[in-house]
Amino acid sequence: xxxxxxxxxxxxxxxxxxxxxxxxxxxxxxxxxxxxxxxxxxxxxxxxxxxxxxxxxxxxxxxxxxxxxxxxxxxxxxxxxxxxxxxxxxxxxxxxxxxxxxxxxxxxxxxxxxxxxxxxxxxxxxxxxxxxxxxxxxxxxxxxxxxxxxxxxxxxxxxxxxxxxxxxxxxxxxxxxxxxxxxxxxxxxxxxxxxxxxxxxxxxxxxxxxxxxxxxxxxxxxxxxxxxxxxxxxxxxxxxxxxxxxxxxxxxxxxxxxxxxxxxxxxxxxxxxxxxxxxxxxxxxxxxxxxxxxxxxxxxxxxxxxxxxxxxxxxxxxxxxxxxxxxxxxxxxxxxxxxxxxxxxxxxxxxxxxxxxxxxxxxxxxxxxx
Amino acid sequence: xxxxxxxxxxxxxxxxxxxxxxxxxxxxxxxxxxxxxxxxxxxxxxxxxxxxxxxxxxxxxxxxxxxxxxxxxxxxxxxxxxxxxxxxxxxxxxxxxxxxxxxxxxxxxxxxxxxxxxxxxxxxxxxxxxxxxxxxxxxxxxxxxxxxxxxxxxxxxxxxxxxxxxxxxxxxxxxxxxxxxxxxxxxxxxxxxxxxxxxxxxxxxxxxxxxxxxxxxxxxxxxxxxxxxxxxxxxxxxxxxxxxxxxxxxxxxxxxxxxxxxxxxxxxxxxxxxxxxxxxxxxxxxxxxxxxxxxxxxxxxxxxxxxxxxxxxxxxxxxxxxxxxxxxxxxxxxxxxxxxxxxxxxxxxxxxxxxxxxxxxxxxxxxxxx
Numbered sequence: 001x002x003x004x005x006x007x008x009x010x011x012x013x014x015x016x017x018x019x020x021x022x023x024x025x026x027x028x029x030x031x032x033x034x035x036x037x038x039x040x041x042x043x044x045x046x047x048x049x050x051x052x053x054x055x056x057x058x059x060x061x062x063x064x065x066x067x068x069x070x071x072x073x074x075x076x077x078x079x080x081x082x083x084x085x086x087x088x089x090x091x092x093x094x095x096x097x098x099x100x101x102x103x104x105x106x107x108x109x110x111x112x113x114x115x116x117x118x119x120x121x122x123x124x125x126x127x128x129x130x131x132x133x134x135x136x137x138x139x140x141x142x143x144x145x146x147x148x149x150x151x152x153x154x155x156x157x158x159x160x161x162x163x164x165x166x167x168x169x170x171x172x173x174x175x176x177x178x179x180x181x182x183x184x185x186x187x188x189x190x191x192x193x194x195x196x197x198x199x200x201x202x203x204x205x206x207x208x209x210x211x212x213x214x215x216x217x218x219x220x221x222x223x224x225x226x227x228x229x230x231x232x233x234x235x236x237x238x239x240x241x242x243x244x245x246x247x248x249x250x251x252x253x254x255x256x257x258x259x260x261x262x263x264x265x266x267x268x269x270x271x272x273x274x275x276x277x278x279x280x281x282x283x284x285x286x287x288x289x290x291x292x293x294x295x296x297x298x299x300x301x302x303x304x305x306x307x308x309x310x311x312x313x314x315x316x317x318x319x320x321x322x323x324x325x326x327x328x329x330x331x332x333x334x335x336x337x338x339x340x341x342x343x344x345x346x347x348x349x350x351x352x353x354x355x356x357x358x359x360x361x362x363x364x365x366x367x368x369x370x
Numbered sequence: 371x372x373x374x375x376x377x378x379x380x381x382x383x384x385x386x387x388x389x390x391x392x393x394x395x396x397x398x399x400x401x402x403x404x405x406x407x408x409x410x411x412x413x414x415x416x417x418x419x420x421x422x423x424x425x426x427x428x429x430x431x432x433x434x435x436x437x438x439x440x441x442x443x444x445x446x447x448x449x450x451x452x453x454x455x456x457x458x459x460x461x462x463x464x465x466x467x468x469x470x471x472x473x474x475x476x477x478x479x480x481x482x483x484x485x486x487x488x489x490x491x492x493x494x495x496x497x498x499x500x501x502x503x504x505x506x507x508x509x510x511x512x513x514x515x516x517x518x519x520x521x522x523x524x525x526x527x528x529x530x531x532x533x534x535x536x537x538x539x540x541x542x543x544x545x546x547x548x549x550x551x552x553x554x555x556x557x558x559x560x561x562x563x564x565x566x567x568x569x570x571x572x573x574x575x576x577x578x579x580x581x582x583x584x585x586x587x588x589x590x591x592x593x594x595x596x597x598x599x600x601x602x603x604x605x606x607x608x609x610x611x612x613x614x615x616x617x618x619x620x621x622x623x624x625x626x627x628x629x630x631x632x633x634x635x636x637x638x639x640x641x642x643x644x645x646x647x648x649x650x651x652x653x654x655x656x657x658x659x660x661x662x663x664x665x666x667x668x669x670x671x672x673x674x675x676x677x678x679x680x681x682x683x684x685x686x687x688x689x690x691x692x693x694x695x696x697x698x699x700x701x702x703x704x705x706x707x708x709x710x711x712x713x714x715x716x717x718x719x720x721x722x723x724x725x726x727x728x729x730x731x732x733x734x735x736x737x738x739x740x
Contacts, residue, residue, distance in 0.1 A: 151512075224613055225615055247596075
């Protein structure tokens with residue numbers, strides 16, 4: 001393990017995320033009027049029991065591309081992939097201390113099926129159960145064009161920073177070569193040309209009355225039961241609390257600046273890392289949805305913690321430390337990097353925001369199948 | 371009026387939307403770590419009474435750029451702009467039969483302030499109160515990069531089709547010159563190089579059990595009152611109905627494939643025109659939010675109708691015609707292009723979908739100030 005060069009692993013993760021994303025983009029283009037019928041995807045959409053849970057051959061082939069590249073390059077590494085994992089009945093938490101890749105070959109499958117732009121490939125890498133490298137590539141975010149198009153790469157490695165890079169199609173891996181000598185001098189050296197550091201803007205102070213003024217992302221998800229204690233009911237009530245006027249909803253009104261839902265947890269985490277989104281609160285995610293994004297947020301200076309307080313005392317006793325989220329817990333709350341001020345450190349501001357979210361959101365019930 | 375060449379007006383609208391968007395992008399970049407402090411925007415953010423209603427100097431300057439260009443090129447045309455209109459107390463519906471530009475210099479202001487990518491410039495043009503040209507440009511959708519970046523242009527003109535075009539920075543208006551002789555032959559001639567027709571994929575049939583399987587966009591908006599009859603309450607209940615399992619919510623459960631919120635009505639309409647979004651339902655929009663998007667959807671084969679039935683009878687009597695939405699009504703429901711099938715025409719499918727949405731959504735109360 002000591003020999004692992006995280007900069008090299010970062011470059012490799014970025015490359016395979018882009019290559020899988022380029023393949024997905026080709027599949028999407030093939031369905032368009034402009035792209036013609038060169039590659040038919042129409043017959044490959046399989047509908048599982050729940051209409052909100054689609055899986056495509058493209059999804060499985062994307063995982064195959066990524067897994068094959070990993071096995072070639074790092075034959076000793078383990079791989080946990082969304083598609084192969086989901087195909088089995090086994091949903092126990094399988095991660096151990098070995099070097100392990102955790103990949104979502106297509107996050108936002110529903111979006112991809114509809115050609116809605118917020119879908120991506122998410123490639124994460126863990127050592128000792130800790131996410132240390134992540135690469136997320138959104139291949140159709142800029143539109144579906146045969147020419148003059150580009151995709152968005154967001155990537156990070158522990159200690160080496162978090163980065164955003166425009167990627168042109170067709171992709172050449174030389175785009176990920178080391179940066180030119182006259183590259184801008186950021187706080188950390190850019191990993192390759194045209195990479196810009198995240199967060200995009202330097203961390204800002206947290207408003208005194210947060211979550212008022214915050215941009216909040218959340219996802220409706222696939223669980224749609226109407227029962228009073230269902231996750232859908234709890235989610236809607238939580239979103240409603242976050243949106244309502246201050247003083248509303250029995251005092252839980254958060255008056256956030258906006259509520260956004262993109263249909264991709266990986267991209268929600270990306271936008272927390274860029275600083276655009278102040279808060280992402282979600283239950284139901286699997287490891288492959290969040291592994292890469294956790295590295296991005298950690299390197300950008302944000303935090304990913306449990307979506308609900310470890311104990312009721314955490315709501316009132318600010319001296320109790322707030323732990324990082326457990327990978328595999330399925331319950332996540334991410335907050336953006338915050339600047340230090342005269343009154344509180346950035347970390348204290350994040351803790352304050354976490355408590356304000358916990359107060360306004362309901363306890364979700366997402367467990368692992370046993 | 372007879373002399374107006376809609377192809378030329380289309381090209382002009384696209385150019386000014388891109389130029390204003392390029393300016394907005396520069397302002398956003400200036401706030402980033404990569405862009406440095408070449409243009410400071412930090413001091414220009416004004417907070418109105420409601421924290422969810424921000425306006426920036428960038429917004430006003432964008433409107434100035436657009437209005438100046440219109441006055442130079444079409445000195446006889448009227449202009450209704452979001453910023454200048456909102457600055458006055460007057461909110462009556464001002465549109466008459468004269469050629470009139472209706473512009474939103476920055477749709478998704480909250481997103482822009484946070485550097486969240488779904489913001490855009492929306493430029494619409496009406497004759498005889500009918501929107502006939504529209505151009506929507508999203509300058510930071512692909513990320514905030516100084517180099518190798520591109521933006522997304524979505525535009526349309528009556529009878530000339532709806533189009534998506536990748537735009538590279540820095541923008542040169544020669545990118546909107548007529549297409550090369552070897553340009554692809556679509557059903558309608560492309561207005562310029564690299565433009566691809568909308569919807570991206572040929573219209574698909576509507577599922578028999580729609581809205582199940584549909585991608586639904588909706589916006590939380592700025593009205594956040596917690597009162598039982600408030601627009602927020604009615605919106606949340608409507609979203610909830612759309613999302614819940616079939617049979618849930620007193621039989622109103624729609625089990626849509628996904629619920630998305632982007633924070634920009636103009637981009638919501640764009641994604642209906644691309645075919646990605648099946649349904650957009652919203653109250654509270656002003657003319658400048660929807661004018662350009664209405665042209666895009668009409669040319670793509672979709673429909674924009676009132677968000678609520680003109681009469682209760684419309685819910686049960688399918689023979690009653692469903693009118694187009696009135697520009698200025700503030701209540702809109704947009705549905706995507708649908709293919710004809712053996713059982714129903716595309717138009718009948720759209721009517722069916724409209725009725726299914728009306729049944730599941732509550733009557734909003736957005737009026738014009740008198």
